[in-house]
Amino acid sequence: MASRNPFSPTFGASPPVLAGRDDILDNIEDALATGPTHPDYTTLFVGIRGAGKTVTLNAVEDLARSRGWLTLSNDATAGGLLPRLTRAAAELLNSGGSAGLSRRLRSLTVGGFGLELESAPTVDVARDLRMVLSDLGDRLAENGTGLMITLDELQSGDLDEIREFGAVVQHVTRREQRPVAFAGAALPQIEDTLLSDSAATFLQRCSRYDIGRLDPRATNAAIVGPVEQRGAAIDSRALEEAVAATGGYAFMVQLVGFHTWKAAADPSAGITAQEAAEGISEAERRIGRLVLDPTWRGLSDGDRRFLTAMTGDDGSSKLADIAARLGVNVKYAGVYRRRLIKAGMVVAAGKGRINFAHPIARDWIRDKAD
Numbered sequence: 001m002a003s004r005n006p007f008s009p010t011f012g013a014s015p016p017v018l019a020g021r022d023d024i025l026d027n028i029e030d031a032l033a034t035g036p037t038h039p040d041y042t043t044l045f046v047g048i049r050g051a052g053k054t055v056t057l058n059a060v061e062d063l064a065r066s067r068g069w070l071t072l073s074n075d076a077t078a079g080g081l082l083p084r085l086t087r088a089a090a091e092l093l094n095s096g097g098s099a100g101l102s103r104r105l106r107s108l109t110v111g112g113f114g115l116e117l118e119s120a121p122t123v124d125v126a127r128d129l130r131m132v133l134s135d136l137g138d139r140l141a142e143n144g145t146g147l148m149i150t151l152d153e154l155q156s157g158d159l160d161e162i163r164e165f166g167a168v169v170q171h172v173t174r175r176e177q178r179p180v181a182f183a184g185a186a187l188p189q190i191e192d193t194l195l196s197d198s199a200a201t202f203l204q205r206c207s208r209y210d211i212g213r214l215d216p217r218a219t220n221a222a223i224v225g226p227v228e229q230r231g232a233a234i235d236s237r238a239l240e241e242a243v244a245a246t247g248g249y250a251f252m253v254q255l256v257g258f259h260t261w262k263a264a265a266d267p268s269a270g271i272t273a274q275e276a277a278e279g280i281s282e283a284e285r286r287i288g289r290l291v292l293d294p295t296w297r298g299l300s301d302g303d304r305r306f307l308t309a310m311t312g313d314d315g316s317s318k319l320a321d322i323a324a325r326l327g328v329n330v331k332y333a334g335v336y337r338r339r340l341i342k343a344g345m346v347v348a349a350g351k352g353r354i355n356f357a358h359p360i361a362r363d364w365i366r367d368k369a370d
C-alpha cells in the first residue's frame with residue numbers, strides 16, 4: 001500500500017523540502033540576531049510565478065516565530081493595506097495586555113480601531129500605523145524579540161499605499177532602530193513599476209534576492225528528500241531524469257515529484273525510470289495550464305499575437321523584429337511591450353530586446369499556435 005504523496009504542487013503550499021534557499025534564510029536569521037543595522041533586516045524577493053516566493057516568505061515567518069518573534073503577514077493585492085496592518089498590529093499589541101501601551105496609543109484604542117480608519121485620509125492612517133508599530137516595537141524590544149512583517153504580491157499593490165508603508169517602516173526601523181523587520185515578494189515586473197518609482201526608496205533599499213531556479217543539487221534534494229522521508233526510494237536514472245525535466249523551476253519540481261510518485265506502482269520498492277518518465281510527461285502536460293493559462297486568458301488578441309510573434313525567436317527578441325512581424329511601427333509595439341511586462345509575461349532583455357518571463361512560455365505558446 002503506497003503511502004501518501006509527499007509533494008505539494010499547489011501555489012503557496014510549503015514544499016516538503018524547501019531546497020536551495022538556505023543562504024537567504026541564514027542571512028535573514030543573522031539579520032534578526034544582529035538588529036536593524038543589518039542589511040537583510042528588510043528584504044525583497046523577486047521571481048517569476050511559481051519560483052517559490054510565497055513559500056520562502058512562509059519560511060521567513062517560521063524562522064521569526066522560532067525566535068519568539070511576532071509576525072504579520074499580508075497580501076498587497078487587496079486595498080486598504082495600511083488600515084489592515086494597523087488593525088492587525090493593534091490586535092497583537094492588545095493581546096499582550098495593555099501594560100505596554102503608551103498613553104497616546106491607549107487613547108487611540110479607546111477611540112476604537114474601528115471602521116473609521118478605513119475612510120480616514122491616508123496621512124492619518126500612516127500616522128496610526130507608525131504609532132502602533134512604534135509601541136509594539138518598543139514592547140518587543142524589551143523582551144529581546146521583534147515583529148516580522150511580510151507582504152506578498154507587492155507588484156499588484158497600490159503605489160501610494162506601498163510608498164506610505166515604506167515610509168513608516170523606514171521611520172520605525174531604520175531611523176528609530178526598533179525591531180520591526182520586513183520581507184516582501186514581487187514578480188519581476190516590479191522593476192518597471194515600484195522599483196523605478198523614485199518615491200519608493202524604501203523598497204529600493206531593501207536587500208534584493210532573486211528567487212531563481214534551483215541548481216541541480218538543490219533540485220535533487222527537493223525530489224529525493226521527500227521520497228526518502230516517506231521510507232521510499234527512487235532509482236538513480238529516474239532521479240536524474242526527473243531533476244533534468246524540472247529545469248530547476250520550483251513549481252515544476254513539485255509537479256514532477258507528485259506525478260512521478262503517483263505513477264509508481266510501489267514507491268517503497270523504488271520508483272523506476274519508466275515510472276518517472278510517465279510522471280514527467282504528465283507534469284509537462286499540466287505545467288502550462290497551471291502557470292500560464294490564468295494570465296493568457298486575461299490577455300487581448302493583440303497581446304497574444306505579440307507573444308506568438310516572439311516565438312519566432314529561440315532566445316530574446318528584438319522589439320523592432322516583432323514590430324516588423326506584426327506589421328506595426330516600433331512605437332506601437334512598445335505599447336504591447338509595456339503591457340506584457342506589467343502582465344508578467346515578458347521581461348526586458350537589454351537594449352531594445354525582450355524575452356519571455358517564463359522559460360516554458362515559448363514552447364507552450366508554440367504548441368497553442370499549432
Ligand SMILES: Nc1ncnc2c1ncn2[C@@H]1O[C@H](COP(=O)(O)OP(=O)(O)OP(=O)(O)O)[C@@H](O)[C@H]1O
Pocket residue numbers: 008009010011012013014015016017018019020021047048049050051052053054055056187214222250251252253254
Ligand atoms: N525551494 C523550493 N524547493 C522545492 N519546492 C519549492 C520551493 N519553492 C517553492 N516550491 C514549490 O513551488 C510551488 C510554487 O511556490 P510559491 O507558491 O511559493 O511560488 P510563488 O513564487 O509565490 O508564485 P506566484 O508568483 O504565482 O505567487 C509550490 O508548489 C511550492 O511548494
Ligand SMILES: [Mg+2]
Pocket residue numbers: 011012053054055152
Ligand atoms: Mg506567491
